[in-house]
Amino acid sequence: MGAGTVYEAASLAEARAQARATGPCGLAVLDLGLPDGNGLELVAELRAMGWKRLVVLASSNDAYAVRSAFKAGAQAYLLKSATGAVVTDGVKHVLGGGVYADPTLAPMLVTGAKVPGSDNTPRDLSAREVEVLQLVADGQSNKEIGEAMSLSPLTVKSHLARIGHKLGTGDRAHMVALTMRAGVVH
Template structure:
């Protein structure tokens, strides 16, 4: 830890330096994550938020094929956050694959709250089902709860 300016502590991460007020609970520091969404702006925004939360490594993918390639190359990350509506395949199948390959935590971030999709995501092994229309605070809190080992979570 280094002091900067008027005793403002910062923590260096691969994503840069964070003010002490933004350094997350130690349990969440330097976790690795895979973000899968076909919308670049949303994917980058999620990656930036995760870096603020303490993610040491954030991998990104826009398709099921890219996600599979990244998952194979990196091995299981601490967390995967993915959309269900991907251009080349099923997000539900991707949840199942990731969980069967040892990924400990999967959060679905979807645009629909269709009960069938929610049930399918949890049956496939997701720990949380969050809506893209939810506030950043709700999504951040949901991700934090999953990282802390919380049970199944559905939030709008």
């Protein structure tokens, strides 16, 4: 997919060392099941180090693992059992500034979108909220969304807060992943 340099690590320790040596790169593809630790720790560490595009490629379709990866800062969660086309599509979405989850995870992500004690789902979003989330999925900042929709960045932030309440998450990547898999955002 046009990568100029590719680094590989077989363990959490090697990945940490490589990340420190190179600094943030264009894309990191991470496994959660590493021999010396949990890849979720690495996702959070890389995010804190300034890495912008993090893709988890894992064998687990466990709801907790998927949600934890997005909460830690991943922009995509792909299954190792996915077709090459799905992996390519996910990586392209992330490289374009978007968020992606393996299509087979849709039912699980939608179930996880409910606010405890309510029946709110991604389908409960207003047309304006969906429009905001579509721009978030396209990788735009609050300021860029505001300019595109003739809103102030503060109004965009208010929309995102309402969306977060409805979906039960305050994480932008998680919001987009939930609504994309539910077919609300494309």
